[in-house]
Amino acid sequence: MKTQSDLTIVAKNSLGILERILRLVRHRRFILNNVSAHCEENSNAVNIRLVVESDRDLGNLMLQLQKLMDVIEVRQSHEYQLRNCLGYG
Amino acid sequence: MRGADFLIKALKEHQVDTVFGYPGGAIMPVYDALVDGGIKHILCRHEQGAVFAADGYARASGRLGVCIATSGPGATNLLTGIANAYMDSVPLLAITGQVNSNLVGTDAFQEVDIFGLSLGVVKHSFLITSIEELPDAIYQAIQIAQEGRPGPVLLDIAKDVQLANIDDVTITATNKEATVADKTSMQKAAKLFSQSKKPLFYAGGGIGMANAEATFRELVNTAKAPTVTTLKGIGALPHNDPHNLGMLGMHGTKAANLAVQDCDLLIAIGARFDDRATGQLNKFAPKAKVIHFDCDAAEISKLRQADARILGDLNKNLIKFQAKINACHNNHWLEDCQDKKHQHQFNYNSATEGIFAPALLKRLSEMCQNHPTIVTCDVGQHQMWVAQHMGFNKISEHLSSGGLGAMGYGLPSAIGAQLAMPQHRVINVSGDGSIMMNIQELATLIRYQIPVKLLLLDNQRLGMVRQWQHLFFKNRFSEVDLSDNPDFALVAKAFGVVSNSISQPSQIESALDEFINSKSSYLLHVSINPDENVWPLVPPGKSNSEFIERSYS
Numbered sequence: 001m002k003t004q005s006d007l008t009i010v011a012k013n014s015l016g017i018l019e020r021i022l023r024l025v026r027h028r029r030f031i032l033n034n035v036s037a038h039c040e041e042n043s044n045a046v047n048i049r050l051v052v053e054s055d056r057d058l059g060n061l062m063l064q065l066q067k068l069m070d071v072i073e074v075r076q077s078h079e080y081q082l083r084n085c086l087g088y089g
Numbered sequence: 090m091r092g093a094d095f096l097i098k099a100l101k102e103h104q105v106d107t108v109f110g111y112p113g114g115a116i117m118p119v120y121d122a123l124v125d126g127g128i129k130h131i132l133c134r135h136e137q138g139a140v141f142a143a144d145g146y147a148r149a150s151g152r153l154g155v156c157i158a159t160s161g162p163g164a165t166n167l168l169t170g171i172a173n174a175y176m177d178s179v180p181l182l183a184i185t186g187q188v189n190s191n192l193v194g195t196d197a198f199q200e201v202d203i204f205g206l207s208l209g210v211v212k213h214s215f216l217i218t219s220i221e222e223l224p225d226a227i228y229q230a231i232q233i234a235q236e237g238r239p240g241p242v243l244l245d246i247a248k249d250v251q252l253a254n255i256d257d258v259t260i261t262a263t264n265k266e267a268t269v270a271d272k273t274s275m276q277k278a279a280k281l282f283s284q285s286k287k288p289l290f291y292a293g294g295g296i297g298m299a300n301a302e303a304t305f306r307e308l309v310n311t312a313k314a315p316t317v318t319t320l321k322g323i324g325a326l327p328h329n330d331p332h333n334l335g336m337l338g339m340h341g342t343k344a345a346n347l348a349v350q351d352c353d354l355l356i357a358i359g360a361r362f363d364d365r366a367t368g369q370l371n372k373f374a375p376k377a378k379v380i381h382f383d384c385d386a387a388e389i390s391k392l393r394q395a396d397a398r399i400l401g402d403l404n405k406n407l408i409k410f411q412a413k414i415n416a417c418h419n420n421h422w423l424e425d426c427q428d429k430k431h432q433h434q435f436n437y438n439s440a441t442e443g444i445f446a447p448a449l450l451k452r453l454s455e456m457c458q459n460h461p462t463i464v465t466c467d468v469g470q471h472q473m474w475v476a477q478h479m480g481f482n483k484i485s486e487h488l489s490s491g492g493l494g495a496m497g498y499g500l501p502s503a504i505g506a507q508l509a510m511p512q513h514r515v516i517n518v519s520g521d522g523s524i525m526m527n528i529q530e531l532a533t534l535i536r537y538q539i540p541v542k543l544l545l546l547d548n549q550r551l552g553m554v555r556q557w558q559h560l561f562f563k564n565r566f567s568e569v570d571l572s573d574n575p576d577f578a579l580v581a582k583a584f585g586v587v588s589n590s591i592s593q594p595s596q597i598e599s600a601l602d603e604f605i606n607s608k609s610s611y612l613l614h615v616s617i618n619p620d621e622n623v624w625p626l627v628p629p630g631k632s633n634s635e636f637i638e639r640s641y642s
C-alpha cells in the first residue's frame with residue numbers, strides 16, 4: 001500500500017546536496033509530491049522538506065538519507081500539511 | 090607550491106605509494122607534480138584499467154586505492170570502475186581533472202559534469218573550483234573513502250586550482266571512533282543464540298573490509314556453528330575449515346543452501362541479503378530468526394527484518410558477542426551439515442571429452458597451496474567455477490566483481506593486487522569474452538614487468554549468457570558465439586607476454602606447473618567445452634532449495 005510521508009532534513013549546504021537527496025529519493029522508488037528548501041541566514045545549513053509517497057519502507061529511506069555525508073538530521077513530521085510545507089520558513 | 094603538488098604531497102602523507110592513471114589536458118598539472126612527487130604512477134592503457142587496478146590494489150592490501158584521469162572522456166571512462174567500488178564497498182579515491190573553473194558550465198572542450206554523472210555511484214564527491222577548498226576536500230576524501238563502510242570518493246579538481254598557489258600545510262585525516270552496538274541488542278542476540286538449535290553464520294565481504302577475519306574465526310570456533318559465505322565472503326573461514334559449508338546462493342553449494350533453508354537462526358555478518366545470495370527473498374531462511382551485524386545502519390533490515398540489530402564496528406561487536414555465548418548446545422546440527430557437505434560434494438568427472446574447467450581449477454588451487462596466492466576473476470561461468478572449486482584462506486585472496494559483475498575487472502585488478510602484494514602469486518582467471526574488455530592491460534604487465542599469470546578459459550562463447558539462453562530462453566542463442574576469437578596465445582606474444590595453449594586433460598599437469606612457477610607474466614590459454622554449464626543453479630526468482638543440476642545443451 002502506498003503511504004504519504006512528510007520528512008524534514010537538515011543538511012550542510014554543500015555542492016549538490018539537493019541533487020543528492022532527490023536522486024536518492026527517486027532511486028529508492030519514492031514519488032516526490034512536494035519539496036521545499038531554504039537556507040538560514042548566517043549559517044551554512046539548509047532545511048529541506050519533502051513529501052514523499054511509496055509502498056517502500058520509509059524507515060529505510062530515512063537511513064539512506066542519513067548516510068549522505070552532508071545530511072545532519074532526518075526527521076519525520078507526523079502532521080502532513082501541504083500549506084505549511086509550501087510556506088516553509 | 091601548486092595545488093597539484095599539494096595533492097601529491099597529501100597522498101604521500103597518507104601512505105599512498107602507488108597510483109594508477111592516464112594523463113590528459115585538464116589533469117596536466119597533476120602529472121607535472123608526479124614527475125618528482127615521490128609516488129609511483131602506473132600508466133594503464135585505459136582509464137577503466139586504471140580504476141580497476143586501483144580497486145584490486147585496495148582489495149588485496151586493505152589500503153586506499155587511487156586512480157587519476159583527465160576531464161571528459163577520461164572521467165567517463167572511470168565510471169564503471171567507480172560503480173564497481175561502490176557496489177563492493179572498496180576504499181577508492183578517483184581524482185579527475187576538470188576544465189578551468191571559469192569554463193565550468195560552458196560546454197568547454199572535454200567538459201563533462203562528472204560530479205553529476207557519478208552521484209549515484211559514489212560514497213561522496215567534491216568539485217573543487219577554488220584553491221581554498223582544496224586541502225579540506227583532499228583530507229575529507231581520503232577519510233570518507235576508508236571510514237565506516239568504505240566506498241569510492243570522487244575528487245574533481247578544476248585545472249586552474251591545480252595550478253594555483255597554496256601554502257604547504259599539513260593536515261591529517263583522522264578516523265572517527267568506531268561505534269559499537271548497544272547492550273540490549275547484544276544481550277538479545279546472545280539470547281537468540283543460546284535458544285537456537287540450528288544457528289548458521291552467513292558471512293559477507295564486510296568481514297574482510299573491517300579486517301575482522303581473525304575475530305570472526307574465533308567466534309565460529311567458540312560457537313561451533315556452521316558457516317556459509319557470500320561470493321565476497323569466500324575466505325572468511327579457511328576453505329577446509331570444518332565449519333565452512335561454502336558459498337550460498339544462485340551457484341552456491343547444496344550444503345550451504347540446504348543449511349540456510351533449515352537453520353532456525355541466521356547470523357548475518359557484513360552481508361547484505363543480495364538477490365544472488367538469497368534467491369526468492371520471502372522463501373529465504375524461512376524458519377530463521379535473524380541477527381544482523383553491520384556497520385551500515387541502512388543495510389540492517391533493508392531486505393530482511395532483523396530480530397537483533399548489531400550496528401557498528403564488526404571487530405568490536407564480534408568480540409563482545411563471542412564473550413556472551415557458549416558453543417551451540419545441539420552438536421547434531423553441525424554434524425548434519427557436515428554430512429550434507431560430504432554427500433553433495435562436487436563431481437569432477439566430466440561427461441564429455443576435453444578439459445573440464447572445474448577439475449582444472451581445483452587442481453590449480455591445490456598446486457597453489459605452497460605459496461600465498463591471490464586470484465582475480467572476470468565475470469561469467471569461469472568466475473563461478475573459481476568461487477566453487479578453488480580454495481581460499483583469506484577474503485583478500487579472492488578478488489571478484491560481486492555487486493556490479495563487471496566483465497573486464499580481472500586483468501587490471503590483478504595488476505593492482507600484484508603491485509600491492511609483490512610477494513604473492515597473482516592469477517587472473519578470465520573468459521574469452523571478458524579478457525577482450527581490458528586486454529590492452531597486457532601492455533601494462535610488460536611495461537612494469539608485473540608477473541601476473543593469466544588463465545584464460547576459452548569456451549568460444551559468452552558462456553554465462555549462453556547458459557541462460559539454454560535454460561530460460563529455449564536454446565534460442567543470441568549473440569553469444571565467439572568462435573572467431575583471435576589466437577589468444579599469439580595476442581599475448583605480440584604484447585611480449587609468454588604464452589601457452591592447451592586443450593587436452595593430459596596436458597594440464599605440466600602446463601599448470603610451468604604456469605604457476607613462471608617468474609614473468611604468463612598467459613595460459615585453455616580450450617574448454619562450449620556447452621559446459623555451471624551447476625548447481627537456483628533459477629532467478631526461485632527459492633534456494635529449488636536448485637537444478639547438470640544438463641547439456
Ligand SMILES: Cc1ncc(C[n+]2csc(CCOP(=O)(O)OP(=O)(O)O)c2C)c(N)n1
Pocket residue numbers: 467468469470471472494495496497519520521522523524546548550551552553554
Ligand atoms: C561489462 C559487462 N557486460 C556484459 C555483462 C553480461 N555478462 C555476464 S557474463 C557474460 C559472459 C562472459 O563471457 P566470458 O567472459 O567468456 O565468460 P564465460 O561465462 O564464458 O566463462 C556477459 C556478457 C557483464 N557482466 N559485464
